[in-house]
Amino acid sequence: MRKIFWLLAGFTLCMSCSSDGSADEVEPLEVITDLIYFEYTSDTGNNSSRLEYQFKFTNPNNFQVIGGAQITINTDGLETTTIGTNSSPCYMIDANSECIYTFEAESSHDLGFANSVEFVSAYYNIVDY
Numbered sequence: 001m002r003k004i005f006w007l008l009a010g011f012t013l014c015m016s017c018s019s020d021g022s023a024d025e026v027e028p029l030e031v032i033t034d035l036i037y038f039e040y041t042s043d044t045g046n047n048s049s050r051l052e053y054q055f056k057f058t059n060p061n062n063f064q065v066i067g068g069a070q071i072t073i074n075t076d077g078l079e080t081t082t083i084g085t086n087s088s089p090c091y092m093i094d095a096n097s098e099c100i101y102t103f104e105a106e107s108s109h110d111l112g113f114a115n116s117v118e119f120v121s122a123y124y125n126i127v128d129y
Contacts, residue, residue, distance in 0.1 A: 031124035032058040040117035059093040072120040
């Protein structure tokens with residue numbers, strides 16, 4: 001009877017301990033960003049301008065990351081940042097893999113055009129893993 005009491009007490013003690021897994025959590029390494037190209041053409045010859053760029057995001061982690069690109073450009077002295085969403089390219093990047101983010105847009109000069117567009121920075125913001 002005594003053995004059963006100690007077995008039940010030990011089992012109850014072990015089952016009542018909670019583990020939130022915080023000791024197992026690992027902070028993700030930053031996703032590596034490489035600029036492949038960035039090109040702005042102010043006059044394409046068709047009464048329009050074109051902006052094209054491409055980045056390679058590399059996930060060095062042993063697990064998938066979820067997030068989005070934050071790309072900052074300077075247009076005639078005004079800096080703007082585009083932030084990726086869950087429908088953007090590279091929203092999820094598998095473990096130890098790469099994702100190519102490509103942007104291409106052509107705009108009519110009917111609404112005006114920028115004289116210069118320059119690349120400032122690109123960053124992959126991890127929101128979950």
